[in-house]
Amino acid sequence: MAVVHDDIGRRRFLSQAVMGFGMLFGIGTLSFRFLQFLLPTEARRESETVLIGAESRIPLGEAVPMDLGGRKILVLRTEEGVAAFSRRCTDLGCLVSWNKERSQFICPCHQGTFDRTGLNIAGPPPRPLDRLQIVKRGEQLYVNIQAT
Amino acid sequence: MASTVSENVKKEQDEKSWVDYIQKDLPQHLDWWPYTLGALPLTLFGLLVGTGLLLTFYYVPSPERAYESVDQITNEIYLGWFVRGLHKTSVDLMILFLFFHVIRVFITRAYRTPGELKWVSGSIVLFVTLAMGFTGYSLIFDNVSYWGMTVVTNMIGTLPVIGTPLLHLLRGGEEVSGVTLLRLYDLHTKLLPVLLGGLVLGHVVIVRLLGFAEVKGSRGFHSFYPEHTLKMGAIAAGLLLLIVNIVMIFPPLLGPPANVQEVASDVSPPWYFSAPFMWITLLPGPLALWSLLGFAGFFVVYPFLDRVLDERGWPMEIVNALVAAAVVCAMAGLMYLDTLM
Numbered sequence: 001m002a003v004v005h006d007d008i009g010r011r012r013f014l015s016q017a018v019m020g021f022g023m024l025f026g027i028g029t030l031s032f033r034f035l036q037f038l039l040p041t042e043a044r045r046e047s048e049t050v051l052i053g054a055e056s057r058i059p060l061g062e063a064v065p066m067d068l069g070g071r072k073i074l075v076l077r078t079e080e081g082v083a084a085f086s087r088r089c090t091d092l093g094c095l096v097s098w099n100k101e102r103s104q105f106i107c108p109c110h111q112g113t114f115d116r117t118g119l120n121i122a123g124p125p126p127r128p129l130d131r132l133q134i135v136k137r138g139e140q141l142y143v144n145i146q147a148t
Numbered sequence: 149m150a151s152t153v154s155e156n157v158k159k160e161q162d163e164k165s166w167v168d169y170i171q172k173d174l175p176q177h178l179d180w181w182p183y184t185l186g187a188l189p190l191t192l193f194g195l196l197v198g199t200g201l202l203l204t205f206y207y208v209p210s211p212e213r214a215y216e217s218v219d220q221i222t223n224e225i226y227l228g229w230f231v232r233g234l235h236k237t238s239v240d241l242m243i244l245f246l247f248f249h250v251i252r253v254f255i256t257r258a259y260r261t262p263g264e265l266k267w268v269s270g271s272i273v274l275f276v277t278l279a280m281g282f283t284g285y286s287l288i289f290d291n292v293s294y295w296g297m298t299v300v301t302n303m304i305g306t307l308p309v310i311g312t313p314l315l316h317l318l319r320g321g322e323e324v325s326g327v328t329l330l331r332l333y334d335l336h337t338k339l340l341p342v343l344l345g346g347l348v349l350g351h352v353v354i355v356r357l358l359g360f361a362e363v364k365g366s367r368g369f370h371s372f373y374p375e376h377t378l379k380m381g382a383i384a385a386g387l388l389l390l391i392v393n394i395v396m397i398f399p400p401l402l403g404p405p406a407n408v409q410e411v412a413s414d415v416s417p418p419w420y421f422s423a424p425f426m427w428i429t430l431l432p433g434p435l436a437l438w439s440l441l442g443f444a445g446f447f448v449v450y451p452f453l454d455r456v457l458d459e460r461g462w463p464m465e466i467v468n469a470l471v472a473a474a475v476v477c478a479m480a481g482l483m484y485l486d487t488l489m
Contacts, residue, residue, distance in 0.1 A: 006318075037314065038320075040316060040320055092302040092433065094295055094299060097411070108412070108413055108415065109411060110299075126432060126433045
């Protein structure tokens, strides 16, 4: 007679284990959905070409800051031509500014320094500034904003 | 009749007063001031909750209104400057006293077995308090706030695997925006205070359960209530007086509003983040981040490291004194460098 009770013990354990796992799975799924609620949906950005003006309007040796739909860039004109850089410092995301006297991009947050080709030359930044492609159509300059 | 009276007496003896639950005699050395440094941050935490609640009645967590509302609190609302000053000064002092408390515990090696959990729980309290400091000064939405938010969330974003999801979770998008401010506001006024309250309670309970560290020459005991409680009350009153004086002499200031198109020339954070701020300025990005994380991890597990080294016969009293002196000097040096920039 006593042997039968062992079987009940196992059955109880199995049913409790199934219920336990079911509950954990349910709570897990729910938590995952809540996490998704907090995480923003990523908007896909299309690659586009934006008109930024005539080359002659940018003084030689100057970099003009622009905000293209939240994307902050600097358009630099030197003897070699015109180049566009993202202002986002590659260290921790502050905005770099152009220093005409030193011919360098400087980030005031942690003193990151980039030369006029965008190369990181001093301070904490681990890589060069992001560069944006410039397209010239006649006198007008267009900058190509890459999809991110 | 006689039996009911004796039953009543017995019942009265069984019924404990609420004081009995926390009543436990305290060792004599707790009268000496370095051993009261833990109670000071606790008092300040209470003051911070009170003044913080008052500030929420006027603060508006939106990028357009945040700075304006802080300005209103500081310059227009009756006693607004005083409430904000109390809040700000209490934070500074709370973190300062926490640092002193850590130094005292570290030098006296009060975390020794069985007290490891006291140290570990306390170090989490310290980190959450620093997180409160960060989320708090972000709410002002001046230049230091805005670029601080950008830099700190970016640092979190560079962590492997969890970095990017955590970055999006904190920012509520790819970039720092109004959603970010609202999230930091929620963290500062809801999630973190509740968490900190729980952690502080846990820390105090753990300290009471595991017992105070033994100190040489401290043999006597005194009661928790009323002796110790009264003394703490007197210290809290003195502290309040000090804070009121500081606020009167140094009323809270407000820098220029955040300019998201240009980084201001000086975006140095409050003094308690000054040393790590200089550290990430001096070292290349990833190295700075990993060394800071390594330092924090090392800090948490230090009691276990102490145990291992102690077993090998290291003179840990001297080692700790040297380590503490080196860390304090390094922090002071970095803070000095920050003032030069």
